[in-house]
Amino acid sequence: xxxxxxxxxxxxxxxxxxxxxxxxxxxxxxxxxxxxxxxxxxxxxxxxxxxxxxxxxxxxxxxxxxxxxxxxxxxxxxxxxxxxxxxxxxxxxxxxxxxxxxxxxxxxxxxxxxxxxxxxxxxxxxxxxxxxxxxxxxxxxxxxxxxxxxxxxxxxxxxxxxxxxxxxxxxxxxxxxxxxxxxxxxxxxxxxxxxxxxxxxxxxxxxxxxxxxxxxxxxxxxxxxxxxxxxxxxxxxxxxxxxxxxxxxxxxxxxxxxxxxxxxxxxxxxxxxxxxxxxxxxxxxxxxxxxxxxx
Numbered sequence: 001x002x003x004x005x006x007x008x009x010x011x012x013x014x015x016x017x018x019x020x021x022x023x024x025x026x027x028x029x030x031x032x033x034x035x036x037x038x039x040x041x042x043x044x045x046x047x048x049x050x051x052x053x054x055x056x057x058x059x060x061x062x063x064x065x066x067x068x069x070x071x072x073x074x075x076x077x078x079x080x081x082x083x084x085x086x087x088x089x090x091x092x093x094x095x096x097x098x099x100x101x102x103x104x105x106x107x108x109x110x111x112x113x114x115x116x117x118x119x120x121x122x123x124x125x126x127x128x129x130x131x132x133x134x135x136x137x138x139x140x141x142x143x144x145x146x147x148x149x150x151x152x153x154x155x156x157x158x159x160x161x162x163x164x165x166x167x168x169x170x171x172x173x174x175x176x177x178x179x180x181x182x183x184x185x186x187x188x189x190x191x192x193x194x195x196x197x198x199x200x201x202x203x204x205x206x207x208x209x210x211x212x213x214x215x216x217x218x219x220x221x222x223x224x225x226x227x228x229x230x231x232x233x234x235x236x237x238x239x240x241x242x243x244x245x246x247x248x249x250x251x252x253x254x255x256x257x258x259x260x261x262x263x264x265x266x267x268x269x270x271x272x273x274x275x276x277x278x279x280x281x282x283x284x285x286x287x288x289x290x291x292x293x294x295x
Contacts, residue, residue, distance in 0.1 A: 007051040007140075010124045014043045017120045021113055028109025031098045032154050032173040035091045036117070039177060040147055043140070050076050050140055067270075071196065071231035077138075078192035084143065084185035091178035098171035105170050110158035118151035142184045150177045198228040201235050204266055209237065212265055216257045218243050218250065220278045227268075236270040237262050242278040251275055 018041045025033035056072035125144045150173075157173045160166070200206060210222050221242040229235050243254060255273055262268040
């Protein structure tokens, strides 16, 4: 588990990096460095939101947030992705404007500033890699990995400018950085919005879960099966299961078996089941009327 303090240190290091890139971009007259400074500046609120989300996610459920605060990280990832999409479009616009009127840059400032930035972004990426399975932290990890790649590109571009004198390489790099940010952020935006809209977890299949429940002795039919994610790797399941008339103790056994199968086979840690008497007419959108064939 990644500690929130790591995000705090990453935020301070990013602020110092932004200041260094602004100085290097102004002195070196490099739009790529200035665009990368703005790109890195967007990491600061992203890291701050993620730090806050990690603290919120640890809070227990209460009378207002009955499921807890697991989606705080998902909401942070969604917010970060929206900011990054807007930022990438702006970076692309600025770079296209400079293509028509290239400015002579000072390659040494580009090279040494980007080397320092690469060290910082590489260190942050390595520090965050332990939290790569968390969507919120993965948005930050991908962003910092993209930062590191853009630093490498700026170093290579500065060397190419020195060798060829083609100053249009600088705005081309700025445009490439914008495209990279857009590509990486759209995936996070798509996945986080899927969770916020209570979409089915990608790794689970509705029919597979329903058929697994039908293998439990006593379950004759399942319907109204719903799967969704609470965020932070916590998945939830609700369903109606029809069983024959039986003693309350048998009902308790079936409930326990459904919960155990959901947790063991599908890593679902929150299961809600409504038991109904078999033979009632079906009034739902998803019904599995026949038990799975054994053997």
